[in-house]
Amino acid sequence: MGERVTSFRVACLSALSLVLLAGCRKEPSAPQWDVDLVAPLITTSMTIGDIVPDSLLSVGGDGSVSVLYTTQLFSLALDTVLTAPDTSFRYGYGLPFPGPVEFQPGATFTTDNDVTTFELDGLQLRELKIRSGQVDFAVTNMMNGTIIGDFGLPGASLNGAPFALQQVVPPGTPSAPSTLSSARALDGYVFDMRGPDHNAVNTLATALSYTTAQNGSSVTVTDQDSLIALVSYHDIVPQYATGYFGTRTVAVEPDTSVLDLFANVSGTLDLSQVTARLKVRNGIGVDARATLQYLRSINASTGTTVDLVHPITAHPINLDRALDLGGSFLPAENAFTLTEANSNIDAFVENLPSGIAYALDIVIDPLGDVSNGHDFLYYESRITADLEVEIPLRLSATDLVLRKTSTVDLPGTAEGHALQYGTLHLFATNGFPFSAQVQLAIVDAADQVLATLAPGGTIASGALGPNGLVTTPVASAIDVVLSAEQLDLLYRTGLIRITAAFNTAGTGHVQLLNSYRLDVQLTAEGNYLVNGDE
Amino acid sequence: MNKWWLCGALLLALPAWSQPDAHPPDSTRAAFVTGRLPAPLRPVPAHSLSLNGSGAFDANTLYNDLVLGLYNGGRLSRGLRERSQDALNGRNRGGYALDLSVTYAWGTRFFGNDGWRPRITVADHHVLGLRFRDPVYDLTFFGNAAYEGRTARLAPSAFEQVSYQTVAFGAEEKCTGSYIQLAVVNGQSLNAARIDRADLFTAVDGRYLELGLDGGYWRSDTAGGAFGGSNGLGAALQLGLTLPVRIGRTLGELGISVTDVGFIAWNGNSLRVPRDTTLHYRGIRVEDVLDLEDLLIGKNGLQDTLGLAYERGAFVRALPALLEAHLALGTLRATSLPNTFAYTLAVDHRCLPGYVPFVSLRRTFGLGADACAHVQAAYGGFGGFRAGVGAKVRLLRHALLTVASPNIIGSVSNTARGKAVLVGLDVAW
Numbered sequence: 029m030g031e032r033v034t035s036f037r038v039a040c041l042s043a044l045s046l047v048l049l050a051g052c053r054k055e056p057s058a059p060q061w062d063v064d065l066v067a068p069l070i071t072t073s074m075t076i077g078d079i080v081p082d083s084l085l086s087v088g089g090d091g092s093v094s095v096l097y098t099t100q101l102f103s104l105a106l107d108t109v110l111t112a113p114d115t116s117f118r119y120g121y122g123l124p125f126p127g128p129v130e131f132q133p134g135a136t137f138t139t140d141n142d143v144t145t146f147e148l149d150g151l152q153l154r155e156l157k158i159r160s161g162q163v164d165f166a167v168t169n170m171m172n173g174t175i176i177g178d179f180g181l182p183g184a185s186l187n188g189a190p191f192a193l194q195q196v197v198p199p200g201t202p203s204a205p206s207t208l209s210s211a212r213a214l215d216g217y218v219f220d221m222r223g224p225d226h227n228a229v230n231t232l233a234t235a236l237s238y239t240t241a242q243n244g245s246s247v248t249v250t251d252q253d254s255l256i257a258l259v260s261y262h263d264i265v266p267q268y269a270t271g272y273f274g275t276r277t278v279a280v281e282p283d284t285s286v287l288d289l290f291a292n293v294s295g296t297l298d299l300s301q302v303t304a305r306l307k308v309r310n311g312i313g314v315d316a317r318a319t320l321q322y323l324r325s326i327n328a329s330t331g332t333t334v335d336l337v338h339p340i341t342a343h344p345i346n347l348d349r350a351l352d353l354g355g356s357f358l359p360a361e362n363a364f365t366l367t368e369a370n371s372n373i374d375a376f377v378e379n380l381p382s383g384i385a386y387a388l389d390i391v392i393d394p395l396g397d398v399s400n401g402h403d404f405l406y407y408e409s410r411i412t413a414d415l416e417v418e419i420p421l422r423l424s425a426t427d428l429v430l431r432k433t434s435t436v437d438l439p440g441t442a443e444g445h446a447l448q449y450g451t452l453h454l455f456a457t458n459g460f461p462f463s464a465q466v467q468l469a470i471v472d473a474a475d476q477v478l479a480t481l482a483p484g485g486t487i488a489s490g491a492l493g494p495n496g497l498v499t500t501p502v503a504s505a506i507d508v509v510l511s512a513e514q515l516d517l518l519y520r521t522g523l524i525r526i527t528a529a530f531n532t533a534g535t536g537h538v539q540l541l542n543s544y545r546l547d548v549q550l551t552a553e554g555n556y557l558v559n560g561d562e
Numbered sequence: 563m564n565k566w567w568l569c570g571a572l573l574l575a576l577p578a579w580s581q582p583d584a585h586p587p588d589s590t591r592a593a594f595v596t597g598r599l600p601a602p603l604r605p606v607p608a609h610s611l612s613l614n615g616s617g618a619f620d621a622n623t624l625y626n627d628l629v630l631g632l633y634n635g636g637r638l639s640r641g642l643r644e645r646s647q648d649a650l651n652g653r654n655r656g657g658y659a660l661d662l663s664v665t666y667a668w669g670t671r672f673f674g675n676d677g678w679r680p681r682i683t684v685a686d687h688h689v690l691g692l693r694f695r696d697p698v699y700d701l702t703f704f705g706n707a708a709y710e711g712r713t714a715r716l717a718p719s720a721f722e723q724v725s726y727q728t729v730a731f732g733a734e735e736k737c738t739g740s741y742i743q744l745a746v747v748n749g750q751s752l753n754a755a756r757i758d759r760a761d762l763f764t765a766v767d768g769r770y771l772e773l774g775l776d777g778g779y780w781r782s783d784t785a786g787g788a789f790g791g792s793n794g795l796g797a798a799l800q801l802g803l804t805l806p807v808r809i810g811r812t813l814g815e816l817g818i819s820v821t822d823v824g825f826i827a828w829n830g831n832s833l834r835v836p837r838d839t840t841l842h843y844r845g846i847r848v849e850d851v852l853d854l855e856d857l858l859i860g861k862n863g864l865q866d867t868l869g870l871a872y873e874r875g876a877f878v879r880a881l882p883a884l885l886e887a888h889l890a891l892g893t894l895r896a897t898s899l900p901n902t903f904a905y906t907l908a909v910d911h912r913c914l915p916g917y918v919p920f921v922s923l924r925r926t927f928g929l930g931a932d933a934c935a936h937v938q939a940a941y942g943g944f945g946g947f948r949a950g951v952g953a954k955v956r957l958l959r960h961a962l963l964t965v966a967s968p969n970i971i972g973s974v975s976n977t978a979r980g981k982a983v984l985v986g987l988d989v990a991w
Contacts, residue, residue, distance in 0.1 A: 057635035057636060058635055059631055059632045059633075059634075059635045059636060059637075059638055060635075060636065060637050060638065061637065061638040061640075061643060061703060062640075063701075063702075063703065063704055063705030063707075064704065064705040064706075064707035064708070065705045065706060065707060066705075066706060066707045066710055066764060066767070066768035067706070067764075067768045067771060067843075067845075068768050068769060068770055068771065068843060068844050068845035069845045069846065070845045070846050070847070070848045071844050071845045071846075071847055071848075072847065072848045072849065078849070453767050453768065455767075455769065505767075549769065549844060549845060550845065551767055551768035551769060551845070552768060553707060553767070553768060556705065
């Protein structure tokens with residue numbers, strides 16, 4: 029019996045030991061092993077439409093393509109012509125003699141119908157419609173009874189109702205005056221700036237009166253008591269203004285408009301034909317004369333600049349005035365065509381500008397008040413200049429480089445990733461009349477090359493026929509080896525830069541057709557660590 | 563999870579009572595499988611409790627170092643993988659079965675029948691069966707680079723991995739231990755595929771992949787697939803018949819049983835991919851080769867591209883039923899342990915891919931009044947020829963412990979194939 033008990037204990041202890049040992053074992057990690065994979069990754073086709081957005085492309089009947097690119101050079105807004113500064117007016121009332129005078133309850137003891145004249149920097153406005161703004165009306169009472177102040181703008185109306193504002197001010201003393209203020213939005217009000225007699229400018233009729241409270245006691249006033257009204261106009265944004273805006277010069281400070289047409293492109297581009305149109309639209313109801321000091325093509329990568337040479341840069345441009353349609357307006361468009369015959373627009377464009385710099389002066393109403401006080405502007409009025417460039421894609425490219433850096437979202441982390449090393453195969457069937465030397469590089473955030481992926485290679489140009497058009501697409505293959513070290517580097521930066529240097533086939537200009545295409549397939553042979561992505 | 567299951571089985575084996583009349587079975591069936599032990603023949607105690615656990619994996623070509631490497635994790639060296647690759651024979655099989663069951667029978671009659679009594683069994687099963695062609699192994703462990711310019715014929719291949727639990731109730735014949743039970747089945751998780759045709763051609767330089775595919779994939783809802791979760795319900799039949807036999811002057815017994823003949827209806831969140839198609843893949847189509855930022859796509863995107871997206875919906879699949887039969891002859895006179903026979907011929911089959919009928923021949927020796935041991939030779943299941951050993955010992959008065967390894971060489975060697983252990987404890991009072 030004793031032996032049986034002992035054997036039972038031994039069995040129990042042994043089993044318990046097994047359990048404990050198993051329980052202490054570290055939780056297993058996922059098994060890992062490397063496999064050699066070969067597989068297609070991506071396929072794509074590239075046409076002109078993929079290089080240049082469809083919105084910029086125009087296709088001729090023969091399949092030839094042109095790029096029509098428009099960029100806005102500048103846009104001058106309403107505040108170029110009219111600004112309404114914040115303005116305050118102070119109105120005081122006091123007995124002109126010692127007094128005292130007693131005013132019975134409900135008595136109106138003074139009424140002041142006056143005008144307010146605004147200082148508008150040379151503008152002579154006859155009408156002003158307010159888009160947004162505010163008027164504050166504050167009354168300070170030093171009299172011993174409650175005073176009701178009524179402020180009105182007989183020349184300002186909203187939907188036919190004149191502007192009126194009332195302020196009830198409790199009693200005060202000269203040593204302890206009582207002041208209350210109220211505000212009213214002016215949005216939508218139309219100001220008749222011709223004054224009460226309709227023969228002035230920048231003038232607004234006002235009416236101010238004081239009344240003792242109807243239910244109060246009588247008010248005794250001496251020459252020591254007074255009432256002060258303060259009327260403040262601020263944050264006025266005009267919706268519409270008309271009058272004479274005055275002859276004056278507006279200097280448009282030198283500035284540069286960014287041009288993205290040639291973003292990431294460098295090299296030599298020779299275009300056979302370029303046409304550009306400078307369209308200046310005047311949305312303000314004034315005659316204007318613009319003097320373009322310069323219009324400059326700037327290539328930020330190379331630092332080269334090309335100034336446009338054309339009569340518009342040599343002489344002032346007269347800009348017609350917009351047409352007031354009563355509630356809206358029709359801008360006047362002034363267009364100037366730039367060709368290789370009358371300008372250096374080809375060199376201007378072939379500089380592959382990343383920006384266009386300009387500086388100009390604009391003279392408003394250069395001939396004076398020829399509209400007889402009917403200059404106008406709307407809130408939406410602008411003077412804008414757009415440059416339209418039409419480039420028929422008949423060109424010659426020499427090492428024209430297209431470069432793009434992309435963030436590669438690889439699975440796994442820099443510390444643990446399944447992809448170990450491999451070779452990328454790029455297969456291309458090129459129907460374009462230019463070759464492309466392809467290079468891949470791993471770069472850092474500052475776009476500095478950390479590793480170049482070799483060997484790379486060149487996608488051959490399509491074969492040209494006697495007419496200079498591609499007759500047969502040509503197949504090419506490029507290999508790019510990605511070592512384990514380079515892959516680690518790529519995981520750390522996540523940035524890869526693709527550079528393609530294009531060279532047109534033949535010696536002269538080649539015509540790009542809408543039908544040209546480049547078929548690309550990317551495959552990979554790689555060593556992959558199963559469960560290697562952390 | 564499987565590791566903990568084994569631990570659980572061992573824990574259940576700890577509380578051992580002793581009793582002289584308990585008659586744990588000779589476990590004549592192939593020990594690879596569940597290890598549920600037949601009920602005692604006689605006499606009939608008022609209460610009978612059987613706790614049985616078994617865990618085993620086996621393969622006819624894959625070596626243990628590879629399987630254990632997959633289980634334990636870490637880096638699998640190329641040499642380790644190549645050793646199993648060299649052993650591939652074109653008809654490769656493998657799998658595992660982890661089973662735990664508790665059976666309790668009690669009383670003296672069943673619905674007025676004195677010859678029967680109630681019986682209940684609760685069981686937990688985790689099984690996987692796998693059969694595959696050599697290229698499946700090659701692609702899995704070495705990739706497709708070696709198949710550049712040629713076709714990898716992957717079919718016929720199949721696998722099925724099921725975890726399920728059963729609660730069965732029925733009746734047991736007191737004299738023979740024959741029983742019949744109906745079980746409610748909880749489907750925990752399913753992962754299964756059947757490939758009738760799969761020819762993968764890898765073009766030179768990976769220009770394209772072409773896959774002729776006829777097969778299907780089934781998966782239970784990935785949510786709630788842990789132990790205790792439920793992704794499906796089903797029913798099953800469990801049946802065991804034990805008959806005393808006499809051949810000439812030799813006594814013995816004949817046993818036949820079926821376990822878990824039934825089905826699971828997997829719920830509406832289950833997934834499947836039935837396909838009979840040919841796929842030609844040249845890579846993901848992208849709009850801008852210069853824009854790599856959206857180039858990489860996930861597994862789901864690739865599945866959609868290949869037309870292999872999941873279909874969501876309920877489906878019914880049969881359970882991996884177990885069929886067993888044994889013939890035992892020759893009572894051992896040296897031991898007082900009942901129903902211990904000198905020779906046992908057993909065969910079983912589990913309805914899983916890669917499982918072939920498992921045939922074993924066992925010789926049992928008495929080791930005194932309260933113990934015996936056996937050796938056995940077997941062939942089949944997921945593996946090939948196997949040698950096994952086992953022992954049975956009476957503990958105190960009311961318990962009988964059985965420990966066996968149907969694959970003793972594999973169980974102690976990582977350079978062999980398969981491992982198996984079986985533990986059973988029968989208590990009667």
